[in-house]
Amino acid sequence: VNPAIVTLTTDFGLRDSFVGTMKGVLLSRCPGVQIVDICHDVPPQDVRRGAMRLAAAARYFPTGTVHLAVVDPGVGSLRRAIALHVGGHYFVGPDNGLLSLAAPMTAADWSGIALTRPEYWLPIVSNTFHGRDVFAPVAAFLAGGGALGELGEPLTKIRSLALEDPVRLGDSLHGKVIDVDRFGNLITNVKASDLLGFGVDRIRIGEHVISGLSVSYDASRALVALLDSDGHLEIAVPGGSAARDLQLAIDTPVEVFSRADPSRGG
């Protein structure tokens, strides 16, 4: 039988000992557990981007994986601590939207618990590090085969992030940049599903106009738009960095024009 898996997604970075401490708690409470880092460099306190990281990676893990996520500006306040079970995966973290993209309430088999039973936590709980004191012990309990229902009271609702969808105005889609990856690629909120049957003619971002979608980072072009590996429209400078070379950042508007748009003069 293979070891249980716990993934970690946090904004703790790797220069302090927060992540190492959580791993110690996991290994102490669930000997042999396999710990896998998804990402610890979520920008500090950025719940939205933490939620995006978790949602992008979690679905590639095997059934039974426990996903422990901590981006928690409200630690020590009245925000709830929760554990969810969706699609055969467990999710543990604060109820601030962080889990809501990976484990949306709209999922058919969604179930959740408010973590209200301190007997499953560390004996002493700080007001500043629930990753260590609450979430890691709970994740270890679930990884060891414990039952979700024991951990607290059933939930009917969690805080969910409302990611802005692009707006369609006639024959154009108005979206924006929602993330920038390590390569400087600009990730937009325009999804492949938004473009089904749309017939992309050109994309405008800042002062730049890109004609049509490329199928890859086409090195013969200075600037390309393509669908990225997660199904989002992405703007890239092949061999360079769109963010740096174009001096563009998160929240920059992006417009997609369809071939039917009369202003193209076609």
Place this chain on the structure above:
Amino acid sequence: VNPAIVTLTTDFGLRDSFVGTMKGVLLSRCPGVQIVDICHDVPPQDVRRGAMRLAAAARYFPTGTVHLAVVDPGVGSLRRAIALHVGGHYFVGPDNGLLSLAAPMTAADWSGIALTRPEYWLPIVSNTFHGRDVFAPVAAFLAGGGALGELGEPLTKIRSLALEDPVRLGDSLHGKVIDVDRFGNLITNVKASDLLGFGVDRIRIGEHVISGLSVSYDASRALVALLDSDGHLEIAVPGGSAARDLQLAIDTPVEVFSRADPSRGG
């Protein structure tokens, strides 16, 4: 039976191959060992902060864990290489104080060995990378169940870091900032035990005066002082970064005034 655990705490960073190389040695010499990163972003050559990272995280790991730590400005010089056994945990690294906070000589069951037997090291030992050539093979030997005593000569003393304690002058405590975490929180050398029965009235740091201790990152206040998850007095800007917003850094003096302090005019 669960796999043995080796933790790693270094200043090697993750942009070179030093850490990967050490992991290869560990896995070659102790197949199946579970390797856990505590922290590799200790500031280069900063023994004191490496010791703090190790001490904060190590105690959360299960009994039998081997903690391998390398922040080693004296590699290749005459500084000793050591292995310690304290509280059921093993510690391996240079004798420069790095292990002395996690495995202090004052511990009741402290025992140690100077690593003097090259037959437990790699066949060729460089003068620049003892993490690979000496410490990783020794940690693998201990993780595989080897006996500490085989590795060298018993020690009676190691180099120990003298962390400055805060000084009490009448009704005030004079400490300083000793660390800054990823969130910009200012960690001081004032510990919870220093404040027992003290009755905190206010804290002064730089030009700022904070009244009383908060119990959490109270979002209704612009600046708070609280006891952090490791028992240190911490200065924080809720939702911001104290280091950046206040432009304060390590070594900044911090004063804590008790309610009994006559200068408060109470």
Place this chain on the structure above:
Amino acid sequence: VNPAIVTLTTDFGLRDSFVGTMKGVLLSRCPGVQIVDICHDVPPQDVRRGAMRLAAAARYFPTGTVHLAVVDPGVGSLRRAIALHVGGHYFVGPDNGLLSLAAPMTAADWSGIALTRPEYWLPIVSNTFHGRDVFAPVAAFLAGGGALGELGEPLTKIRSLALEDPVRLGDSLHGKVIDVDRFGNLITNVKASDLLGFGVDRIRIGEHVISGLSVSYDASRALVALLDSDGHLEIAVPGGSAARDLQLAIDTPVEVFSRADPSRGG
């Protein structure tokens, strides 16, 4: 029996979810596999430095290890995807030179396959993330004991990096800086083997002249030259950073003069 090992060397960094996603695929396709990070902070698109990181670390891992490497500016183009078997280790990645230092074609037992059988990949293959869609499933297959030959067509040749060797002119060797590590040490392309019987008199870099080789980071000297743990000539400022303190970077010329050099006036 111990779990199979897959190492990861990429330029994906740790701020996005690329690495976590690949780990999910590995664990889904090869339950229980032991995943070890060699390095994810290869400078973006820098195939040469990725190849150096992999070559430095890979040989310390046990026989049977699968080394998965992705620094892949040509993803989605016509560059081939390959898997190699050399010295008892497997290597999986793009055919752009990345694997060629760790698994050189000159090795006696070299064998390779062009990855041409999509039935071993994820069902849907993007044009931007072959690490997830092609390389991780193939590495998982090999880690699970699958046969290399099933994955595609035998190779007779791969793209190999031509690292510039230093040039000998009379009694001096002309090399250059090829890497800078986290400590600011300047790593050159002059190797220990280049200096066999050479009799080093002095080293010149920028405006600095260093007399003789040191055997370690000799704290009594302001600037030293020594052979590093990987067998390269290295220039270091003990206790400081040569890169920062001397303001020198990659590609800086380095000259090594032998004792036989008449210009030394000896």
